[in-house]
Amino acid sequence: MLLTHHTDFIPSRMLEGEAGSWEAIAQIIEHQLLPTLDQVGAALFLPKGDPVPSNVYSAPIENQPPMWYRKCPQIVYVVQGEEQIVYRGRLYTLRARQGAILSKSGGPHISHVVTSKAIPFRDCLWFDFLPSGCVIHRCQLSFKEHLSGPHYMLLDPKLEEIFQELEEELNHSSRSNPLIVKSLLMSLFSLLVRAKLLPLKAVVYPLQESERLPLPLRKAIQMMHRSYNRPFSLKRLAQACGFSPFHFCRVFKTYLGTTPLRYLTQLRLEIARRLLETSSLSITEIAHLVGYSNPAYLTRLFSKSFGISPSNVRFQSRPSHRSKPRKAKSDKF
Numbered sequence: 001m002l003l004t005h006h007t008d009f010i011p012s013r014m015l016e017g018e019a020g021s022w023e024a025i026a027q028i029i030e031h032q033l034l035p036t037l038d039q040v041g042a043a044l045f046l047p048k049g050d051p052v053p054s055n056v057y058s059a060p061i062e063n064q065p066p067m068w069y070r071k072c073p074q075i076v077y078v079v080q081g082e083e084q085i086v087y088r089g090r091l092y093t094l095r096a097r098q099g100a101i102l103s104k105s106g107g108p109h110i111s112h113v114v115t116s117k118a119i120p121f122r123d124c125l126w127f128d129f130l131p132s133g134c135v136i137h138r139c140q141l142s143f144k145e146h147l148s149g150p151h152y153m154l155l156d157p158k159l160e161e162i163f164q165e166l167e168e169e170l171n172h173s174s175r176s177n178p179l180i181v182k183s184l185l186m187s188l189f190s191l192l193v194r195a196k197l198l199p200l201k202a203v204v205y206p207l208q209e210s211e212r213l214p215l216p217l218r219k220a221i222q223m224m225h226r227s228y229n230r231p232f233s234l235k236r237l238a239q240a241c242g243f244s245p246f247h248f249c250r251v252f253k254t255y256l257g258t259t260p261l262r263y264l265t266q267l268r269l270e271i272a273r274r275l276l277e278t279s280s281l282s283i284t285e286i287a288h289l290v291g292y293s294n295p296a297y298l299t300r301l302f303s304k305s306f307g308i309s310p311s312n313v314r315f316q317s318r319p320s321h322r323s324k325p326r327k328a329k330s331d332k333f
Contacts, residue, residue, distance in 0.1 A: 009062040010119075012146040012236065014226050020138055020149030025125060026193045028079055033125075034189055036097045042181035045075065045099045046170075049090025056091065059112040059119055061146045062236065072288070073129050073163060074102040076111070079138075081122040084113040091115075103167050112141050119143040127192075129163045130285045134192060151229055153289060154195035155279060162188045198279060213255055216241035220252070224264050228271060229291035232264055269305050272298060276310055277317040283310050 018024050037044050076083065077099035085092045085100060087109040092100055102109055112122070121142045128135040133156050138149040166184040169176055213221065220237045237260055238248035252260050268290040275286045287295040303309050 009060050010141070010143070010146050011239075012062045012148065012230075012233075014223060015138060015140060015147035015149035016226070019140075020147075022150075022152050022197060025136060025138055025149075025152070028125065029189055029193050032079070032097065033077055033099075034186065037182065037185055037189065042178040042185065044097070045077075045101050045185060046181070047092050047094060047098060047100055049087070049092045052086055052089065052091045053115055056086065056113055056115050058110050059114050059141060059146075061112065061141070062233065073104045073167065075127040075129075076100050076102065077125045077127075079123040079125060082120045083111070083122040083124050084115065086110040086113055101166070101170065103170070112146075128288075129160050130281075130288070131160050132157060132279065132281045132285055133195060133198075134159045135289065136192070148227065148230065150226055151289065153198040153281075154192060155198055155281075156191060156195040159188065159191060159195065162191070198275075214251075216243065217252065217255055220248070220260070224260070224267060228264065228267050229289060231291070232261055234260060265301065266305065268292070269302055272302060272310070273306065273313060276313045286310075 014020075076085065076094070078094045078096055080096050082096070083094045085094065085102075087100070087102060088107065091113065094100055114120075119142065121140070123138070123140045125136065125138050133154045135151050135153050137151045140147040162184055166181065166188065169180055169184065220241050223237060223240055234245050234248070238245040241248055241251075243251065249259060252258075252263075256263060258266075272286050272290050275281055275289065281289070283299060284295045287293070287298040290298070292298045299310055302313075306313070
């Protein structure tokens, strides 16, 4: 199967405002996804695939790979429009209020697929299931632009436990019970909107000191803080500031004393450190959250920057290993 890729790239930007907020996502789950699932049943997330046509190609989104391979299972739900995905050698067309389950064993998938010159609008929620919980984000695609919202981490190990039960039920197609599948999906999404949202705003959003920077640089800083887990694109940042990449790097270093890539790397490492200190997420999960596919690479960067390994930071942050005030010794006569 060969997927061609057009040469004119669609610009990729941050989905800002209310649409990308956690509150908006939770509202969609509670007032659209769950009622539709209750009415339609398991079929909502079990679409029938079609043969992949010869004219299919992945939408040419700036700085995005044509094929995705996640090391964790996923669910996609279409809020509006029409999404198309190539998965397990089949083409799945998902319309508004439909979704699909992408298991870990299913291999890579190709999202945002296009089968004609036109690129239909699509507005989707993506759910990545990890051992400690779930990462959710919203994205929108049109022929003009690709908008990707912030990623939200919801902590509750029960989420992956339910998803594992769901996969086990679906893998036994000969005896799979649609009522059990529906019940597991209802439990999964009901728990999602009540799970603990990992508080990262203190690190993710720039401090007030950034107010002293020129407006174009403030915009670039905000973009990096809000999309720190996305692939680095010097061109995209420079364009947002109205500068050439060369001039952007010069201005950035003049005011901040470092390069944009080093700034982003340090930001990712600071977020990783906060996650190590405040959550039970594994190094692999943290690497995924901050934008690194290889946890060993994150470990090397982390150790070089802080002079301590991620595992030692976690060890020291445990309550039982924090330094305790010593009791005053009683005088002996």
